[in-house]
Amino acid sequence: MNVELEASVETRTNASRIGFTSFFRIGVSFLCLTQIVSYGQDFDKIFSGHIIPLDLMSAGIGKLDTTVKDFYDFAYSSVGNNNTFLYLKYTYVISLLMLLLGILTRPAAVFAFICNYCLFFGQELVTNGYDIFMSNSLLFCSLFSVHRGLSLDQYFFSRNKNAGKESYFLRKVLRVTLCVVYVFSGLSKAFDGLGWWNGEKMLTALHFNSSKSSFELIDSISNYPLLLVAGGIITVLLELAYPLIYYVKIRKYMLYSVIAMHVGIAVMLNLNAFSMIMIIWNITAFYDFDEFD
Amino acid sequence: MKKRIAIALFAIYVVNVLYFSLNTFISASLYNRNGYYYLFPQYNSFVNGDNIIGRIFYTLRLNAAYSFFGRGLAESVEINFNFYDKNGLLIKKAKFAHGFESGSGQMRGNTLSNRLSFSLISKIESGKNQLKFKKVSSVETHNINKEIKRSDEILEEYLKRMGVFVGHKIGNWHKFDANIYFILPSKIGTYNSKGGPSLRKHFLYKSVKFTSVEK
Incomplete structure (x- = not known):
């Protein structure tokens, strides 16, 4: 048994x-x-x-x-x-x-x-x-x-279907790096004057976007200051609380929240590549792949 | 043995990533925006030096500081180019990014122009502040003035090159001027795009006219 x-x-x-x-x-x-x-x-x-x-x-x-x-x-x-x-x-x-x-x-x-x-x-x-x-x-x-699974190397050349145990280090490295990235970014924002707490920095960050189509969206959001204030505070708190993702019970919610934040960054700031790579890192580091086969 | 090496490398990575991020956070957020505070200056100079260790650290990103996200966006500089015809009439207003076709190209263009001007302006202003607020010897004054002049010349050279680059898409222009602005946030709730004041507040830092440049 x-x-x-x-x-x-x-x-x-x-x-x-x-x-x-x-x-x-x-x-x-x-x-x-x-x-x-x-x-x-x-x-x-x-x-x-x-x-x-x-x-x-x-x-x-x-x-x-x-x-x-x-x-x-x-x-x-x-x-x-x-x-x-x-x-x-x-x-x-x-x-x-x-x-x-x-x-x-x-x-x-x-x-x-x-x-x-x-x-x-x-x-x-x-x-x-x-x-x-x-x-x-x-x-x-x-x-x-990273060559085992869904690769031509695996299909043609390797009979070993087991992923190397060292591959878990990839997850560890990503997890540690992500925690450092988010916590220090959150700290920097929290201590960077009142800007992230009163929405001003959100507004300035939104101006980084030079795309015309997004500009109208940003323009309309700017008419609701409460959204900017809430957006700034939620961003800071989410980044500071990121290490809580280690707790399995809330992992799923933290992961989805962070992914939602990066989707928001992609839409509002037009930083698509940055958002995509952060989403890839987050999913690789914390998504439950147990069902994958 | 292999596992031990992996654990050792992992530990080195974690310690360094934490150290450099903490160092940058303390320096940029808590200490002083204009200077740089080192927790262990000798270690910093050892791993950032132009030697084999420095190269390994830089290549493997062991000295990366992850405490800057979201801050850089808030301190933006903007350059606008105005193109005129032979009669001095304004044909087109453009940014450096408009010289590129793709969205990715435009974003890199923004980064390039903003960073270039911001770093050079910082050098110039830091030199001016030294002359204004610090007691410096005549030799130092001479050197600082020389550095300010050099940075100013490089800035103008960049502006000229960028203007000519953008000008290729404008067509029949005779001269152009380049204006550097700092963008300041508007007060929340006091703007309205439809008829109201501008969303961006611009503070003009420098304006350069280029009348006879080779296209």
């Missing part, structure tokens, strides 16, 4: 591991692909130093990541400026496609991480907060075994 029970628990645990690791891999690679495709022709204008050359950029605020700078210096001298970005872009897209499908998953994740790092992360002037999460996600795909 005990043996049967243990086997059942092991199956459920394994299904859970496969569930969250494959969800993370597919979610991250799909989001990165969508992001790079969404730039279209703007990509070259922004990232290749077309408008502001990289040397002038570093003269302005004095920081172009040294590793990236060394890489560019080497690549420029080898294949030229334009080719460097062309090759980087295509390598990035191909490795993301391979990661999505689970073909040579780990090498693909390593290449995707390097390309992402050189393209998005080295240039401080165009780097947004969510780039850290994108880059970290690809780093985690390189470090943890």
Whole structure:
């Protein structure tokens, strides 16, 4: 009887591991692909130093990541400026496609991480907060075994259907990082004057959105100051209370609340990629994948 | 053995993420917005230095500080470009972001223009404050003035490049000017988009005219 029970628990645990690791891999690679495709022709204008050359950029605020700078210096001298970005872009897209499908998953994740790092992360002037999460996600795909389950690697090459036990570290890392992110963001907001408590910062944040369609929505919301005050206070409290998500009884409610907050950020602030990556992290870290098989 | 290494790496990650987030929070929210407070300055300089340790920490994001979300959005700078024809008539008002086609491109464009101008303005203003409020020697005064002038020149160079970039989509313009604004929040409940005062309050920081630039 005990043996049967243990086997059942092991199956459920394994299904859970496969569930969250494959969800993370597919979610991250799909989001990165969508992001790079969404730039279209703007990509070259922004990232290749077309408008502001990289040397002038570093003269302005004095920081172009040294590793990236060394890489560019080497690549420029080898294949030229334009080719460097062309090759980087295509390598990035191909490795993301391979990661999505689970073909040579780990090498693909390593290449995707390097390309992402050189393209998005080295240039401080165009780097947004969510780039850290994108880059970290690809780093985690390189470090943890995310290739088992829903992957061609698994289908063709591996007879081992068990997710590696080390994959649980992925969940631990994500959980700790998310708690730190939300608690310190909440603390920063709480101590940042009265702005988050009286709705002013919500209003200023909403102005960050430059999309015309959302602007009308924001405009109408601005006519109800109570909504802004409530939105600010709920955001601060939710972020401060985030570690309570460790309590299984309220986990589901906390998770749905945080996801709702990020959907709101996507709609109101037009920060779609940031919201999506945070939702992926939250689901991977705390969603109950036990039923997944 | 493998498990022990994993646990050790996990512990290093957790300690560093906590330390740098706490450090940034104390520095930015509790201590002083203009300076930077270090809990353990030697450790900070050790892991942020231009050496192999620094590179590993930066690449693996071990020194990432996660205490800034939502704050950056509230301190925005805006640059508007006005394009004129040969007769001096205003053809078009545009932002740097309008030079891009995609939503993602426009957002990065916003980030680039705001961050560029904000960081350079901070440098200029910090220099001016030093000259105004601190007792500095004549050599230091000379150096600070030199730095202010250099930052101002770089800012104008950026504005020119950005203006020319946006100008490609405008068409037949003869000259343009670039205006940098700080955005201040309006008081809640006192605005109305339909006929009322503007949703945004602008504080003009700098205006530069570019009359003869190569397109």
